[in-house]
Amino acid sequence: MQVEFESACAAIKQLKRPVSDQDKLLIYSYYKQATQGDCNIATPPDSDAKAKAKWEAWNQNKGMSKMDAMRIYIDKVEELKKNEAG
Structure with missing residues (x-):
């Protein structure tokens, strides 16, 4: 699973088409969950x-296992790659 995750991390940087802000947030959230676990930083101010x-x-x-987050991250990156390929 770790190898596939690292491969997906590299693949996301190779996409040619722009990724929507919503997809970027999803990818970010699963990446952080997979690599660091539950959110462990203070809530940023509303101004940011x-x-x-x-x-x-x-x-x-929150509460999702790192393995589940990796799996979802990999699936999302694969979906974006397929969309790019047409």
């Missing part, structure tokens, strides 16, 4: 919309 959105996305995965 980008940081707040990232924090909320990651925090939604």
